[in-house]
Amino acid sequence: MAANQLEDVVQRWRITEENDFKNEDHDLFLNAGLTCIAQGNSAQLLDFIKQEANQHIVRSMACGLLPALVKEVLRKNHSCAHGEAILDHLILVCNVKELLDILLQQVNDIDPDATADSITILMPLIQTVLLRMESKASGLASALDSLQKQISKLPVPYPHKQEQEDEYGLCRCCNAALTFVQPFVQEVKNQHLNSAATNQDTNLRPTLLKFCMASLREPLLQAQLDREQNTMDKSPLWKFATEIMAILAMIQEPLPKLVFGIAVKSAACHPIESRACMAYLLFVQLIAMEVFPAVFSPVFILQCNMEYINLLLSRKDESWILKGLDLNVKSLERVTDSSLHVELLELKSFHEVPQNLVKIMTDCPIHHLKGKSLVVFQLFIEKLNSEAKHKFFRRIMKTSHHAGVESIIIKNIKNQVELLRKSGNQVGWFEGTRFVSLLRDIIILPQGHETDLLHGMDRIMESLNILRYLLLLERERCTRMWTDLCDIANSYTKLLRVCLKMSKSYYGTELQNLREDKKIRAKEFKEASGNRNVQRMIVNAEMLGSMPRDTQDKVLQCALVTYDLMESLVVRIEEIIKNPE
Template identity: 55%
Template sequence: MGLPTRAEETLIVDEDEVNDIIQRWLNTPEEKLKPEDYQQFKNFGSVCLTGGDGAQLLKFLQDEENRGIVKSMGCVLMTLLVNEVVQKGKSLDHCQAAITHLTMTCSPDELMHSLLELTEDIDPGAISETILTLLPHLQTVLLQLEDSKAARLGSALGALQQQLSCLPVPYSSQQEDEDEHGLCRCYNALTNFTKPFVEEVKRKIGSSVTTSEDEELRTELLKFCMRSLREPLLEAELNRDRKSSLWLFATEIMVTLPAIQESLSELLFFSHLKKSPQMDSSESKESRACLAYLLFVQLITIDSFPAVFSPVFVLQCNMEYINPLLSSKKESHVLKGLALYEKSLENVQDNSLPVSLQDLKSFYSAPQNLRQVLTDCPMQNLRETGLQVLQLCIDKFDSEAKHKFFRCMLKTSHHAGVESYIVKNIRNQVECSIKGNANKWFLGEELLPLLGLVLSLPQGAQTDLLNSMDKIMESLNLLRYLLIRDTDLRSTIVWEKLCRIKDEYLKMLRVCISISRGYYAAELKALRQDQKIKAREARDAARSSRLVKSITVRKEKMSNMSPEVQHQVLQSALVTFDLMESLIFRIEEITDEKQKSQKLN
């Protein structure tokens, strides 16, 4: 039976010519077919599809008389048929049936070559539709392969995931439900695609007789899982209370790893002891970071995870993943890093983490990365969560570790808000010591190095009091508290040194207040003068040109704030200086009272 005759560009054939060509193909052994034969067969297929004769093409392919031709050259039609299905052309159903027929008729090796070419060269506008079309047929062909199945599977999965990486990952539940770009559907389809190969690995492992091919198949599936953890799962918003499609995909990945005999604990905690075949070290760490998040935060497969690891050990290991997540510029990474940090700390007993842990690079870096989130992150929800994690971290350290942690943060944070939070925690620890949990770190000479950092103005008289206001106010409150509770300091040496630190600090602070008040008062006066000039300008149109120039020059030197807002800021600054001075005055009063009391005694 022949193909229909059609004209395509310069190709013009009649029925007799077509039948002659087909007859020649029937009489020619496969090994003697020439490249032009393959091209001509492809042209005939293209003519059929262009003319809407998909039914005729399917009939030709299914004709038993043409089986030899189809087996030899049918692979060249694969791209045409897949594109027709993706574009949902007139011959959609016939093309689907034709693809299925080819996968059962042609050489699996040749088909695999054609399909791999398709996976590596997908139209950017049709990625999801092409992948969804290819996957069932690709699976059929792979299952027919006898040799190099693992390598071909690895090539296919790698190419497919590379294409999917071009699609945006949904960042909200609404986007995931809409799945506009088809990414969620594709990854769900990939789960079904890999299942037969996972089952094959399980069978081979269970038989206790495995070959190098079996091990290679296991390795390729491991690579697929690790790539999936890094993308899309590390990017995705996941919530165990809402079983979204990507959450279900994450569950499949977490179930697949143990199924192919890949221990989650080894991957997370002991990966450095063996070479990782799946990807480079940075990519592998991102994948394992997501694995830790899914396990300890989303609690996926946590019931089957060994319970022999102590909370401190788990925290120590997870620090290797928390740090890169917190230092990332991606919101999804930071969110997962904060959640993993919080969950890793929650199971640790309060006041139990020893100071020796802070000698580990990861334990030093994590708070610094957390500080970056608190000070530089533009998203308020991340900053609020970060503050909760910071407090949880402080709560878990023992007294010596807290002391060292506070010193480190005061020396490195360079941010008044963070420093004020640390000063507040120092006061809490002093109060806790006074109330019965006495220790030398917060109620003895060891307290003095901390106070030296708290009661200091690193820029001296040039300190910007407004930017440093939070720390200064908290520091003055701490100083007032210490002076009130002087009898609990237990050591005259501590008291004497505290008084010396206090005197030096207050002396410099007064100088700063005097300079700052003079500056801001002058700015306020200048602003009021400008406002008077503007009012006069409105009343005196004859002098408007000269006055406008004068005001414009002055405004160039000032901020973009409106005059009303500038006035509020300047007035607020002066009120702040008054508050500082009132605290200083109260501290001096307390000091005088203590000195008089000592003289009377």
């Protein structure tokens, strides 16, 4: 019926000029066309659309059919070949500005449940429209903004298993985005090769640059990207990352200007998250590294990357933290040992990165991230020179407030002394008055006689170990160092003995009371088992505390064993002081 209705008025339209169509003509054509689509008469509509005699009608009035045609094509389990053919024809003949406005509105109004399917259909149509336009930059910018707005709403698959499943279609959207931008990238490349850059080239370049930098931020920063895991089976997001970096290398000045901001005033305009992801792809995954100039010193690269590392480590997302740790490792590995000077520690990024590593080591609930952060922390220490180590150790001991971290620092101080002795160098930051001053600051009980020995066990044991080591090392030399060490050791062990006495007395009493209480309850249970309500006794037992009594017993015993170990080290240190020969 709609096809017949369309045919009835077509004769009058065929003698009407394009600019003479009235509003009622547009309404009539639109109603008839939409009815054809709704009733499944797309074949008849296609015949009308393609007739040469009707092209002025199509150009003037057919744009309004686009939303319904897109919806028709998106319908699953329904033949849409005619609808696709109509779309393809309209895209080639209708007014480009009107087409672009309607298609962009379709992108902005995408059904969240059909994002990937919609983008797959709409972006090729928008691409064709843009390629018909003389001035593409503005339309391309609007299209890419709309596209990335929709992509940013999709969850990023993590880990690789989710990426292969691509349940929400993010990977499909990324592939569609790459296909969409390729003609415009090629246009910029051709104009650059021909040395015939035009205003259009100047406009396309920043638009494509903005697209690439936004893609680095979302979704690539959240994605799991690993060269080794992707060697055999290239993932869609890995391909997306490599293509984005290739586009950047193709359309932009050398990559250092983007990743380091060298001589580029606009570098600060790009999100730091994007530049952090670029640094990760370059220095960790080695994507586009073949076009990165090898003229920068390892220390300079590390210094530039520390800002990005700090950003990545300060987040709580596993993907961000892992990228930050990997970037830190690769940046540090390029630097030779003991080459980082104390001046670098004063830089904000060099001050904050170790603090973030400490937070991950102590607070992160993900075990493998805690372990990796410890490795990176130790690698950072190894790259510091003697003076920087001395200052760094002092700073961490004052700020960490964590016995485990403090024990790592004390162990590193002992290792530094060992290296110094093996090298035969008797002058430095871990000798003489400077070293004694450091020891006086770290070989202490932070809360005096109120120190919780169990909580601070790691630090206390390492403090006792380094005291014993240093005393044994210096006892035959009879130097001022020996006198200072004896003074430090006497002050420390004297206070520690007071704490040990109080702690052992307290925990011994607790253990004795626990065992006595256990005997009493066992006896009461035996007596009550014949004539009392057993359930009531069980409930009362549960009210005593969440920790089972056997566990309490083991904890108390373990504490007492720990105190015995501390006391044995104290005794050994006292023996060395009394009998230095």
